[in-house]
Amino acid sequence: MSATKKFRIAMQKKGRLSIDTTDLFKSCGLKINSREDRLISHVENMDIDLLRVRDDDIPGLVMDHVVDWGIVGQDVLEEIGMERQQDGLPTDYTLVRKLDFGGCRLSLAIPVEQEWKGVESLNGLKIATTYPNLTKRYLDSMGVSFKVVHLTGSVEVAPRAGLADAICDLVSSGATLDANGLKEVQVVYRSQAVLIQRNQELFPEKKLIADTLVNRIDGMMQAHGSKYIMLHAPKDKVEEITALLPGAESPTLLTLEGNPNHVAMHVVSTETLFWETMEKLKALGASSILVLPIEKMLK
Numbered sequence: 372m373s374a375t376k377k378f379r380i381a382m383q384k385k386g387r388l389s390i391d392t393t394d395l396f397k398s399c400g401l402k403i404n405s406r407e408d409r410l411i412s413h414v415e416n417m418d419i420d421l422l423r424v425r426d427d428d429i430p431g432l433v434m435d436h437v438v439d440w441g442i443v444g445q446d447v448l449e450e451i452g453m454e455r456q457q458d459g460l461p462t463d464y465t466l467v468r469k470l471d472f473g474g475c476r477l478s479l480a481i482p483v484e485q486e487w488k489g490v491e492s493l494n495g496l497k498i499a500t501t502y503p504n505l506t507k508r509y510l511d512s513m514g515v516s517f518k519v520v521h522l523t524g525s526v527e528v529a530p531r532a533g534l535a536d537a538i539c540d541l542v543s544s545g546a547t548l549d550a551n552g553l554k555e556v557q558v559v560y561r562s563q564a565v566l567i568q569r570n571q572e573l574f575p576e577k578k579l580i581a582d583t584l585v586n587r588i589d590g591m592m593q594a595h596g597s598k599y600i601m602l603h604a605p606k607d608k609v610e611e612i613t614a615l616l617p618g619a620e621s622p623t624l625l626t627l628e629g630n631p632n633h634v635a636m637h638v639v640s641t642e643t644l645f646w647e648t649m650e651k652l653k654a655l656g657a658s659s660i661l662v663l664p665i666e667k668m669l670k
């Protein structure tokens with residue numbers, strides 16, 4: 372049970388999710404009084420405390436109701452969830468939003484010089500990983516049994532060091548695998564960062580904070596990728612032009628002084644506008660076409 376009335380959010384202290392998480396909070400308007408070395412950062416303009424911890428601790432903090440929210444990778448969330456289940460600890464939480472960062476994949480990799488003969492060829496072999504549960508869930512589903520070598524870091528050196536035959540590790544570019552003489556052979560799990568909430572009714576004051584932040588996060592994610600388009604169009608082509616703009620809502624039309632046959636159109640489009648579309652717009656008689664990024668959006 373959370374002893375404090377302050378809204379508490381657990382985030383990764385230092386690692387691949389910390390910068391994006393901090394950026395997300397900042398873009399939601401949180402003024403963070405942060406000192407990197409502190410466990411707790413206070414938010415100056417809202418009743419929120421940020422708990423900066425190792426990502427592995429975040430699922431447990433949410434599942435044990437120590438914090439109200441946590442931001443963590445789905446990979447860690449599922450892995451720790453399975454571990455806690457085996458230990459008979461609570462594993463429930465509510466998924467609030469999938470976030471648009473922290474994308475990566477958990478993959479099996481083997482030494483480059485070995486020919487890959489499919490997942491079955493791993494039967495009975497040793498696999499080094501920081502994700503024993505996710506690896507086992509996948510290989511169980513494929514009917515493959517293996518010996519797990521549970522490491523908490525430097526998984527990619529295990530085959531060369533003779534500790535394992537293969538590894539199951541996170542991959543983004545593949546450069547780390549290359550550098551260690553390994554090749555990716557099978558994706559086991561795809562992950563992204565998620566926002567989770569403790570599975571218990573929030574006090575009204577906390578609920579208000581949660582709702583406000585979720586609205587702002589949605590506004591950020593919607594704005595991301597949307598464009599604001601301004602152009603001049605012949606009056607009789609407005610419909611055709613609107614039809615060309617992907618995801619455009621009803622456009623705003625403004626009269627142009629001294630130009631009765633043309634209007635200025637302002638449109639929010641939910642997708643990127645490609646050059647081909649711009650050229651088609653021009654062919655329809657549109658001119659002065661401006662495409663601007665949108666920072667925030669509230670519907």
Ligand code: ATP
Nearest residue numbers: 386387388425426427444447473474475541542543
């Ligand atoms: P901590 O000290 O907090 O335990 P860590 O070393 O376990 O940190 P990081 O390497 O910072 O964790 O990764 C945190 C999360 O970032 C991963 O669980 C994953 O969801 C995500 N992630 C995104 N891209 C990558 C990547 N290329 N490699 C590893 N993790 C990635």
Ligand code: ZN
Nearest residue numbers: 425426427447
């Ligand atoms: Zn970790």
